[in-house]
Amino acid sequence: MPSYVITEKCDSCAGQDKTACMYICPHDLMALTEQVDPITKKVIVNPETNKPVMKAWNQEPVQCWECYSCVKICPQQAISIRCYADFAPLGGEVIPMLGSDSIMWTIKFRNGNIKRFKFPVRTVDAGAVDIFSGVGEAQADVSRIKEPGFFTHHAIGVGLPTPA
Secondary structure, eight states, X not given: OOEEEOTTTOOHHHHOSSXXXXXXXXXXXXXXXXXXXXXXXXXXXXXXXXXXXEEEEESOGGGOOOOOHHHHHOTTOOEEEBOOTTTSOTTOEEEEEEOSSEEEEEEEOTTSOEEEEEEEOOOOOTTOOOTTTTTOOOOOOGGGTTSTTTTSGGGGTOOOOOOO
């Protein structure tokens, strides 16, 4: 189910032009919108800055990938996702807290029980991972590419059974 913003908690990342959730969303769904007073129907203005009070929101919930990126990065924990039954019981709530070396997942059940799970964050510097370490050099003979069966087991010396 799509992410939603708890407007009471959202501070639009302390008045930044682009919030953390807007930055991290892989589908560019998060946006800022002016807050409107429900009674007067006027835009709420911050008296200190004389600018409209902005809040994040998911502008296209149907398109949400439910990747939890916005939920994990929100410094105010103002974004949540309603869970599917296979992830947490219906009516429950999942709250991830991002730390410097781990993510703490808190699951609140309908009956009030709380479970917490801590998982390490496995990040490395960009370009530091050698994905081909231990694989060795490629041994494909490109000159044989048009031969029948080159991309099958025949190429590595394993014969396939022939039908009788």
